[in-house]
Amino acid sequence: MTIRTACPDCDLLVTVPALPEGARAYCPRCGASLTQGGFSFQLLLALTITGIIFWITSLVQPLLVLEVNGVAQAVGLWQGTISMLHQGEILLTLLFAMTTIVAPVLQLGIMLWLILPLAWGKRPWALGWLFRLFRDNEQWMMLEVFFLGVLVTSVKLSAMAQVVPGWSLLAFIGLMLTIAAIQIAFDVDGYWREVAQCT
Numbered sequence: 001m002t003i004r005t006a007c008p009d010c011d012l013l014v015t016v017p018a019l020p021e022g023a024r025a026y027c028p029r030c031g032a033s034l035t036q037g038g039f040s041f042q043l044l045l046a047l048t049i050t051g052i053i054f055w056i057t058s059l060v061q062p063l064l065v066l067e068v069n070g071v072a073q074a075v076g077l078w079q080g081t082i083s084m085l086h087q088g089e090i091l092l093t094l095l096f097a098m099t100t101i102v103a104p105v106l107q108l109g110i111m112l113w114l115i116l117p118l119a120w121g122k123r124p125w126a127l128g129w130l131f132r133l134f135r136d137n138e139q140w141m142m143l144e145v146f147f148l149g150v151l152v153t154s155v156k157l158s159a160m161a162q163v164v165p166g167w168s169l170l171a172f173i174g175l176m177l178t179i180a181a182i183q184i185a186f187d188v189d190g191y192w193r194e195v196a197q198c199t
């Protein structure tokens with residue numbers, strides 16, 4: 001199956017012929033790689049499940065523990081969202097929940113939906129629609145922005161209280177790295193070649 005694709009670096013339109021297992025195609029103009037190292041079902045499944053575990057941990061564990069005069073107060077992602085809602089910041093809460101909590105798990109869930117049926121040689125249901133949602137949803141994930149915000153807040157709060165990072169923060173870093181790894185590991189062309197062989 002030949003694929004017509006645009007080079008990610010220089011936008012040159014290139015027709016890539018069907019490649020043998022493990023072969024890669026490069027842009028004739030700038031030499032950028034046009035295909036990734038092949039679609040790896042096991043790697044993507046492992047990364048996705050790891051991401052889901054990190055996501056659950058980031059929600060249930062405390063993000064930061066603040067100690068003022070010997071009194072410790074745990075601050076979590078979930079409680080933070082609820083208290084923001086109680087303060088009447090509905091738009092802000094929605095935006096925060098969408099970019100930090102919903103978008104990552106939606107991304108992981110769709111990934112699982114896209115790859116799991118391939119194990120049984122089946123084409124995923126609503127494939128085209130979900131694939132577009134997967135691509136659109138990428139723009140809604142702003143984990144790095146939130147992480148930077150937590151770092152800045154921690155530094156500012158450290159003048160008033162002792163700030164101890166909680167398990168949620170570590171899980172959050174893990175989630176960021178796992179989602180980045182999925183984006184790198186997901187060979188889209190290889191995926192569509194696999195789908196073409198499914199019923």
Ligand SMILES: [Zn+2]
Pocket residue numbers: 007008009010011012027028029030031032
């Ligand atoms: Zn190029």
